[in-house]
Amino acid sequence: MGLLRDIGAYLILMRRVFTRPEKSSVFRHQFFIEGQNLGIDSLGIVAIISVFMGAVVAIQTAFNIDSPLIPDWTVGFTTRQSVILEFSPTIISLFLAGKVGSRVASEIGTMRVTEQIDALEIMGVNSAAYLIFPKIVAAVLLNPILVIISMFLSIFGGWAATVMTGLGSSVHFIEGLQLEFSLYDVFYALTKTIVFAFLITSVSGFHGYTMKGGALEVGRASTRAVVFSSIAIIVFNLILTQILLS
Amino acid sequence: MIEVQHISKAFGDKQVLKDVSFCFEPGKTNLIIGQSGSGKTVLMKCLVGLFEVDRGGILFHDRDFSAMSFNQRKEVRKEIGMLFQGGALFDSMTVEENVIFPLTMFTNQSREEKKDRAQFCLQRVNLQDTGHLYPAEISGGMKKRVAIARAIAMNPKYLFCDEPNSGLDPKTANVIDNLIHEITHEFNITTVVNTHDMNSVLEIGDNIAFLYQGELKWTGDSGSILRTDSPEINDFVFSTELTRRLKR
């Protein structure tokens, strides 16, 4: 019951979010700020996570296949497939759900508690659209770029780890990377990323915007935002995989 | 002029406002007074549409605000300025950007025009040199003054102030009160102020509504409030030593 009511409230809020911006110049300004806050600021940490993640995938694969029957290009091939299909789109999105989700919810929640949202409403500003819409647009446009960067860096990390630990040769790794490459996999990954980006910002925005109470609840709202956007990502990951890969 | 006609408001089964009718007059500082919990903030939030009333009407110069849609209300809201209890300044913007914000949102003024207007409003509240600071960098009293500057940026016809001087020292409180009073008369604004500060009541109360447990118990002005024999209001007014001495 509670969940159904929340979903209803979420949909009602989204209808307010997706109305024409009051003024395109104001929207552009907000969009650039959010692009900086939600996208550019995550670049460094996404890069670090990706390199290490790719390295671990490659090393794990190399360690676990000791059979002479398995071809040498397997490490490169497996690394590429895991990174493109799951690690970059899903793990990075889950990570961003933590980083961006808590930020969005606490920022909007604080504005709720300190009556800044009421102040916007009094002026006649559609506060839901003003606050949440630029965040959604920024994430939907920038997360795919972050994920593409993550794919390259993860594969680089995998290659570097394989070569440096002597678990495989550069030539074989690269051979594996090039084997049966399908652009559809990238399309699938980016579609997921875009859906996840929408879920992260809209779900977190919802939890911040609709919170009640004081400063203590802001912390709770941001925890809830992270939990619910992560769950939404996991559920939609399953749904989208069913739809896109079957 | 804002006319309140028989409005009621409940939260769950708790009746907060009971059949309140009152007329807030233009060019005057209209006060809503009453004890903590008597429903002042709720009444004010009903007036500006942050809460919907259960019954009754709210008329802004004969326009029935309570019956309007969000988009219709927008037009009225452009004529409204509001000062929140905590200031409600936008943390992510400087003082000047806060004052400019409504102008950016609702006018097509050039950058220079907006800056001039912001400077004028900040000057009016004696804060011309703080434009570059962020809300976190100024004091509570200054925040309230910035909030006043932001509220008057659009030349409002109606100004709402929720406890403008709570949490301030008596002198600063007085400065804020007088500022609101002067602006009201200067620009012929219909001003509504929530307060439980007797000092404000006596200094700036042109037209006073006394709320008691959600009911309108008394109306009058700063001159007549000391001479009424309503027991509830006497209890409220003469609750401090200072006012009791005043009576003697």
Ligand SMILES: Nc1ncnc2c1ncn2[C@@H]1O[C@H](COP(=O)(O)OP(=O)(O)OP(=O)(O)O)[C@@H](O)[C@H]1O
């Ligand atoms: N959002 C709300 N939900 C439920 N009850 C509320 C809500 N807001 C106010 N109330 C109740 O309405 C009553 C009046 O509250 P209100 O905030 O108007 O008091 P007030 O006169 O402004 O007091 P103060 O001087 O302390 O600010 C209180 O009993 C409060 O519990």
Ligand SMILES: [Mg+2]
């Ligand atoms: Mg109050």
